[in-house]
Amino acid sequence: SQQGEEDPQALSIQEGENATMNCSYKTSINNLQWYRQNSGRGLVHLILIRSNEREKHSGRLRVTLDTSKKSSSLLITASRAADTASYFCATRNSGYSTLTFGKGTMLLVSP
Amino acid sequence: DAGVTQSPTHLIKTRGQQVTLRCSPKSGHDTVSWYQQALGQGPQFIFQYYEEEERQRGNFPDRFSGHQFPNYSSELNVNALLLGDSALYLCASSLLRAGASTDTQYFGPGTRLTVL
Numbered sequence: 001s002q003q004g005e006e007d008p009q010a011l012s013i014q015e016g017e018n019a020t021m022n023c024s025y026k027t028s029i030n031n032l033q034w035y036r037q038n039s040g041r042g043l044v045h046l047i048l049i050r051s052n053e054r055e056k057h058s059g060r061l062r063v064t065l066d067t068s069k070k071s072s073s074l075l076i077t078a079s080r081a082a083d084t085a086s087y088f089c090a091t092r093n094s095g096y097s098t099l100t101f102g103k104g105t106m107l108l109v110s111p
Numbered sequence: 112d113a114g115v116t117q118s119p120t121h122l123i124k125t126r127g128q129q130v131t132l133r134c135s136p137k138s139g140h141d142t143v144s145w146y147q148q149a150l151g152q153g154p155q156f157i158f159q160y161y162e163e164e165e166r167q168r169g170n171f172p173d174r175f176s177g178h179q180f181p182n183y184s185s186e187l188n189v190n191a192l193l194l195g196d197s198a199l200y201l202c203a204s205s206l207l208r209a210g211a212s213t214d215t216q217y218f219g220p221g222t223r224l225t226v227l
């Protein structure tokens with residue numbers, strides 16, 4: 001079963017704009033991770049935020065985590081056409097090392 | 112440093128047949144997890160292998176089985192294939208050994224299975 005729900009399901013923006021994707025989950029977590037997937041191929045790990053962290057940055061990526069609301073957001077600043085992909089949040093639940101994924105957000109960045 | 116590799120890339124089978132998918136983990140990793148990703152969905156956890164044993168299992172029937180070899184590579188076997196088994200099968204590797212475990216899983220490119 002899916003743990004997380006990403007919102008929106010699809011997002012279309014112009015190059016240079018910012019893209020924000022949200023993720024909600026249901027159970028207590030150890031950490032939350034964001035992955036990118038191009039054209040239905042393998043997933044690429046983007047960033048991990050632990051349950052005791054509230055915000056994390058990596059290059060043009062900014063992730064926030066609100067454990068009281070069981071939600072996270074991924075912000076991609078100054079988007080590029082190469083950012084076009086599907087983005088998934090995945091949670092690692094306490095006591096387990098496996099990941100539970102949401103259904104993903106499809107991002108389209110137009111030149 | 113080789114990443115996670117999977118074979119084959121694509122596979123077409125008919126209902127009732129059996130299939131074996133293969134995965135080699137990233138160098139230095141000792142744990143392999145398998146995921147099934149149906150079209151338009153997120154990956155769903157099938158099972159995880161560590162020290163040649165199934166460590167955790169998701170909500171998949173016994174038709175799905177696996178194996179891990181001493182070199183940490185792994186196989187996923189699916190018996191009595193159904194149309195609904197058509198999906199992208201992803202393998203992910205990580206490090207679980209005490210004192211060195213990592214939270215990040217590294218994914219292979221996947222095997223696309225089509226069942227006709």
